[in-house]
Amino acid sequence: LTASMVDGGLPVSVSFPLHAGWEFLVLIPDFTLSTPLARSVLPEQVNRRDAIYNISHGALVLKALELGDEKLLRTAMQDRLHQDYRKKLIPDYEKIEALVRTVGAAFCLSGAGPTLLCITRNPGLEEKLAKKLDSITEHHWQMLPLHVEFEGAHVLKAE
Template identity: 50%
Template structure:
């Protein structure tokens, strides 16, 4: 019958949403890619609501309806105009928190998708993206977390719009994840309120070149296209060694380098046909010179985005 809402889900299911790296240099608040680290929800419909954070990454997070994941599930219910059915929600993540790898976006997207699933999927993918982007205030992390791959997206009063790109052949990601946290609010607070026309033109031209280079697989252009004067130079004092990496990583095998989101993680692109040992050695050396510890990891770009397993 037209207009009849779908019935709620009555059997257990699992939702898995990936981490993400936003901006990629000049694509401030509009460009990102997904990384194969995941936030996973196991949802079991039942008579009462239980929120169960699991694992060391989630120590200290609320085990009640104030949990961010549960509040994200409620966002789906609000958009759908229906009450959220009760369920047991188990939450796990291997996305490091406050590191610039989209931990909040992964939790947000996983929660909205889980809430939508629990309601019987009244919202389509574009509505899910719009709910997530409006909650975050920008789509650069939530779009790749939802759709996977590389995503260019905009958010305005007319809606949320995106183009998803499959990663170019042979493009891999190396991330340097320092062992300290940096809040997005602190990283945003150092940005200027106004920019010069020259900086605006630089940002627009380089963001356009980066999107075109990624679309056409022009790996040779990434180092030039990833230059940025909008946010990285202002955030560099918050991330020791960042300026060196942005200027020098290409000498050690990186195709290009950028601060991942608000940081402190730094992302380097690499050619998967080439060894990454020299790049790893360089990045570890930068950390050591700055008195830091952390991890250097190689990843493919996640292309699946958020997945729902209804056979859980």
Template identity: 40%
Template sequence: MTILKVKYRVPATSANLGPGFDSLGLAIELFNYLEMEEIEQGLRITITGEGAGELPTNKSNLVFRAAMAVFKKANKYPSGLRIIQHNEIPLSRGLGSSSAAIVGGVLAANHLIGNPLSIVELLEIATKLEGHPDNVAPAFFGGFVASCLAENSVKYITAHPDNELQIVLAIPDFQLKTKASRSCLPKEVPLKDVVFNISRVACLVGALMKSEFHHLSWATEDRLHQQYRSSLIPGLQEVIQAAKRAGAIASVLSGAGPTMLALSEKDPENVGEAMRLAFKRFGVEAKIVCTKICNNGAKTIDSFS
């Protein structure tokens, strides 16, 4: 059975969480909203909020491309499509804006044509479009997700930590494309740094799965990417230290950056102000958002409110 109109809410995501490079991700209560409707013919796309006037409203639009991948896989096509996007996730800030677009697109498209594809098939489509599962998986499932590509499919493990953990985002006023952020990473790293990260990742996964947050102070340490990306993000290390001095348990670069993320059990506003001031000392203006883990993942909604 086909459905004429669907609406979805998709969370922002933060990948890596320090040592979990390209493998760990966390869903965050900051959302993009999407409405998809079958119309008689053609394509009509409207975008408000973040990316309005910047994101394409033609067939190169990422939500549309994700939807078309679903229609092709299912071999079911609507006569025409209207897409309305309201975005609250900033673009190119390390908060999974592209993953939110892709996940929203595949879920809405599948729903629109009667849900012929399984969630596993949708995850595979989304991962292929994004290139890796570390953001798309938590956008689908919510909470904390460890994921990888193995045996030509996406493997993942989910957990839903206690919501008492506060998330503080310091979002700089400049964009940083993932490709540029990856370009500064070395082709090879010392074995001791690899071992350092492996040990931290193992403990980080355990800490989040058991909600033993006091371990996060050292379990989020990294030697594989943050130190190299600091050349593109003025004040990166100083923001981390400022957050910790203000009471955060841990602070890390969110995805490819430039957003910095802190985890705290108390006084998130104080942590955020400390992060903002640390950025400001390096000539960077940053917006502070205090939020928490989104344990629900993407879901259908009745309205954008």
């Protein structure tokens, strides 16, 4: 897990430890959502309390991912800056969120959406969701498990 930014034109990147037990699953819908549209629903200004809320929660997300603490992760991934605005643009969002929460996984938009991210330490998340997902949604959602690469990029063969 890394966090990166540009400072004075130079890249800055730091690594964070990630507990080995996490499973990551993205749900990709059969429709698109343009980034300009997703940005257009956001307010021009944010409330200071909401900004502080998200900053503190962001720090807790990192710690939860390090510790493997699923309860902390579910709490820390709560958002006040963009998800409530953007979820209205994503059909099935609330139905999927409710389903994911019943199996105990953490849940959020991936970027601006419409892809959704689920994180859990409980094995079999994909199978649990597959049993009910199509029956509660209007659209088809492809489930794609993500593999965590703990070593990052490395050279396999040099010529």
